[in-house]
Amino acid sequence: MEKIDVAVLGATGTVGQKFILLLQNHPYFEVRELVASERSAGKSYAEACNWKQDIPIPKNAGQLRVKGIEEDLKSRILFSGLDSSVAGTAETRYAEDGHLVISNSSNHRMDPQVPLVIPEINSEHFQLIYSQQHRGAIVTNPNCSTIFLTMAIAPLHREFGVEAVNVTTLQAISGAGHPGVPSLDILGNVIPYIGGEEEKMETEPLKILGALSGDVIEPVPIKISAQCNRVPVYDGHTETLSIKLTSNPSLAEVRRVLDGFSGLPQELGLPSAPEKPILVLDDPDRPQPARDSWLEKGMATIIGRLRPCPVLGIKMVILGHNTVRGAAGAAILNAETMVRQGYLKNGDRLPKGQRRTRTPSLSESDRASG
Numbered sequence: 447m448e449k450i451d452v453a454v455l456g457a458t459g460t461v462g463q464k465f466i467l468l469l470q471n472h473p474y475f476e477v478r479e480l481v482a483s484e485r486s487a488g489k490s491y492a493e494a495c496n497w498k499q500d501i502p503i504p505k506n507a508g509q510l511r512v513k514g515i516e517e518d519l520k521s522r523i524l525f526s527g528l529d530s531s532v533a534g535t536a537e538t539r540y541a542e543d544g545h546l547v548i549s550n551s552s553n554h555r556m557d558p559q560v561p562l563v564i565p566e567i568n569s570e571h572f573q574l575i576y577s578q579q580h581r582g583a584i585v586t587n588p589n590c591s592t593i594f595l596t597m598a599i600a601p602l603h604r605e606f607g608v609e610a611v612n613v614t615t616l617q618a619i620s621g622a623g624h625p626g627v628p629s630l631d632i633l634g635n636v637i638p639y640i641g642g643e644e645e646k647m648e649t650e651p652l653k654i655l656g657a658l659s660g661d662v663i664e665p666v667p668i669k670i671s672a673q674c675n676r677v678p679v680y681d682g683h684t685e686t687l688s689i690k691l692t693s694n695p696s697l698a699e700v701r702r703v704l705d706g707f708s709g710l711p712q713e714l715g716l717p718s719a720p721e722k723p724i725l726v727l728d729d730p731d732r733p734q735p736a737r738d739s740w741l742e743k744g745m746a747t748i749i750g751r752l753r754p755c756p757v758l759g760i761k762m763v764i765l766g767h768n769t770v771r772g773a774a775g776a777a778i779l780n781a782e783t784m785v786r787q788g789y790l791k792n793g794d795r796l797p798k799g800q801r802r803t804r805t806p807s808l809s810e811s812d813r814a815s816g
């Protein structure tokens with residue numbers, strides 16, 4: 447398979463760096479272009495980036511010249527880790543120019559025509575790109591706490607019906623980007639407020655679990671109450687939740703359904719797919735962010751402490767790696783799914799305007815079938 451040229455937007459940031467790391471030697475994608483702010487534009491990536499990953503900057507990425515947000519791009523797929531202050535307008539413009547933008551930012555997630563996808567759950571929502579008016583398209587992945595919450599409730603909703611969820615998060619500092627929360631504010635402390643986070647957790651799962659009817663998504667009528675906290679943890683968002691189910695299964699049945707969950711990425715054997723998207727741990731003191739965030743290469747939702755809840759029925763603790771499955775890894779898995787489902791092939795599965803486009807990016811002949 448010939449690789450598809452991709453760009454990383456916001457390449458110097460926390461999520462951008464994770465994209466560079468995860469896209470190294472990727473079988474479908476080749477990083478050709480990097481974009482960041484005017485502070486970084488014109489410099490080599492190695493020079494512009496305050497690299498914080500555990501391995502050295504991949505050589506090919508380190509040598510690329512960082513482009514500014516106003517410069518035209520040639521790549522077919524743009525992975526976006528742009529700051530939300532600029533992502534809204536920039537991603538729309540890139541999509542209008544004919545690129546497929548796969549975004550981590552919150553700006554377009556709830557737009558009615560923009561798919562918000564976890565491919566194990568709602569890959570059929572990718573079809574919404576056909577109703578976008580751009581020559582290219584925008585696709586999004588969920589907020590870094592929403593994704594793990596939704597992964598935990600999706601199999602339970604399918605099997606037993608979910609009526610209500612009460613969730614409290616303990617979110618890592620890396621979720622605030624770099625340099626993020628000042629050390630004097632977070633060390634030895636808990637900050638019981640993350641702007642906009644609770645609203646995202648209470649609305650995004652309803653869209654993801656919603657049914658696609660024509661080009662409209664009917665949200666599911668689940669009540670979610672979220673309380674979000676920033677804690678002095680480097681990586682890994684922990685969430686404690688209680689769930690009210692419609693039926694009354696035993697804990698063993700709930701455990702079986704969660705542990706047995708699998709979806710399209712597993713069926714297709716996609717390169718970034720975790721073997722098991724949900725891992726259930728039985729040790730009484732797990733999951734822990736420092737010990738378990740990297741299970742399944744950071745791509746799984748880890749569930750533990752499954753037990754009865756005297757108020758809502760069942761309760762549990764969940765954990766996920768916020769910059770991997772919560773951000774860059776989720777976007778890459780969406781792109782892999784779209785490639786394998788044929789969305790990037792020429793023909794009738796392209797976004798509307800694309801068949802008429804003169805832009806080279808999305809309209810090139812398919813280079814990644816298979």
Ligand SMILES: NC(=O)c1ccc[n+]([C@@H]2O[C@H](COP(=O)([O-])OP(=O)(O)OC[C@H]3O[C@@H](n4cnc5c(N)ncnc54)[C@H](OP(=O)(O)O)[C@@H]3O)[C@@H](O)[C@H]2O)c1
Nearest residue numbers: 456458459460461482483486529530551590621623624773
């Ligand atoms: N961190 C997470 O766990 C996480 C998880 C899910 C989603 N997200 C979302 O992903 C996005 C990136 O988050 P992050 O944590 O990686 O943030 P970050 O570390 O602050 O990085 C932001 C990136 O955006 C670039 N940028 C800032 N202002 C810009 C401008 N005016 N024009 C062009 N580029 C600009 C920065 O470039 P310079 O370095 O040149 O300033 C940097 O590359 C945000 O929308 C965030 O909400 C983050």
